[in-house]
Amino acid sequence: MDGTPTVNDVMTRTVVAVRPDVVFKDIVKTMKEWRVSALPVLDGGGHVVGVVSEADLLPKEEYREGDLGRHGQAHLADVRKADAVTVEDLMTAPAVTVQPGATLAHAARLMARNRVKRLPVVGDDGTLKGIVSRSDLLKVFLRDDEDIAEEVRREVVVRLFGTGLVPVGVEVCDGVVTLAGRVDDTRLVPLALLLTRTVPGVVDVRSALTGPRRHPDLDPDLPEEDQPGPERTASA
Structure with missing residues (x-):
C-alpha cells in the first residue's frame, strides 16, 4: 500500500440500503439479517438522503410508556421517532458522507466530529459507492x-x-x-x-x-566526540 491510503482502499463495497418508505419491522429484520447497526437511505435515483441506525429505533422502546414528564422537552425529537413507523420519519438527515478519494484521517475526523460509527461513501453525483466504518479505518495498522x-x-x-x-x-x-x-x-x-x-x-x-562526526584536527574549537563540554548552568 504505497502512498496515502484513501477511503476507497478500505471501504466495504457491498452495502445493503433501504428506501424512505420501508416500515419499522422491516428495518429491524434487515439489520438482523445483514448484521449491521445502520443502513443508508436512498431515494429513487440511488442518492444517499439519510441514515437510519439502531439509535433511531431505540426510542420506540424507550418511550413505550409515553412518560414525557420524566424525560423533559430536550428529548422531543426522540419522542417523535418513537411514534414513527417508516424510514423517512426515523432516519437522520442529511447523512454525513465521504467520498472515495478522501484520506483515512479525513474520514476519522468526520466520524469524531459528528459522533458516528460509519460513513456512506458517495460519488460526485451523490450515489452510494460503499460504506466505511471505524474498523475499516483501522485496517491500515495490520x-x-x-x-x-x-x-x-x-x-x-x-x-x-x-x-x-x-x-x-x-x-x-x-x-x-x-x-x-x-x-x-x-x-x-x-x-x-x-x-x-x-x-x-x-x-x-x-x-x-x-549529526556528523566531529574532527578536532579540523575544528579545534569543538570538543572531541563523546567528550563532555564545559558545564552549563540554567539561567532564569
Whole structure:
C-alpha cells in the first residue's frame, strides 16, 4: 500500500440500503439479517438522503410508556421517532458522507466530529459507492512491519538523505519505526520524522539520528566526540 491510503482502499463495497418508505419491522429484520447497526437511505435515483441506525429505533422502546414528564422537552425529537413507523420519519438527515478519494484521517475526523460509527461513501453525483466504518479505518495498522520499513527507506530516507556510505537504518516493530544513524544535515531530522508518520501503518516514530562526526584536527574549537563540554548552568 504505497502512498496515502484513501477511503476507497478500505471501504466495504457491498452495502445493503433501504428506501424512505420501508416500515419499522422491516428495518429491524434487515439489520438482523445483514448484521449491521445502520443502513443508508436512498431515494429513487440511488442518492444517499439519510441514515437510519439502531439509535433511531431505540426510542420506540424507550418511550413505550409515553412518560414525557420524566424525560423533559430536550428529548422531543426522540419522542417523535418513537411514534414513527417508516424510514423517512426515523432516519437522520442529511447523512454525513465521504467520498472515495478522501484520506483515512479525513474520514476519522468526520466520524469524531459528528459522533458516528460509519460513513456512506458517495460519488460526485451523490450515489452510494460503499460504506466505511471505524474498523475499516483501522485496517491500515495490520500492515506488515517489513512493508512499512521498505516504504520508509524508499520514500523518506533515500529522498532526504540519499544512500550514503553509512545509510540511515530503519527498524519497525509492531508499527513503531526507529530511525538510526548519522546524517550530514540535522535540520532534516524533524522533516524525516514527520514524513515517516504519514506512511500507512505507522503507529509511532522514534529517532536515534545524530549529526556528523566531529574532527578536532579540523575544528579545534569543538570538543572531541563523546567528550563532555564545559558545564552549563540554567539561567532564569
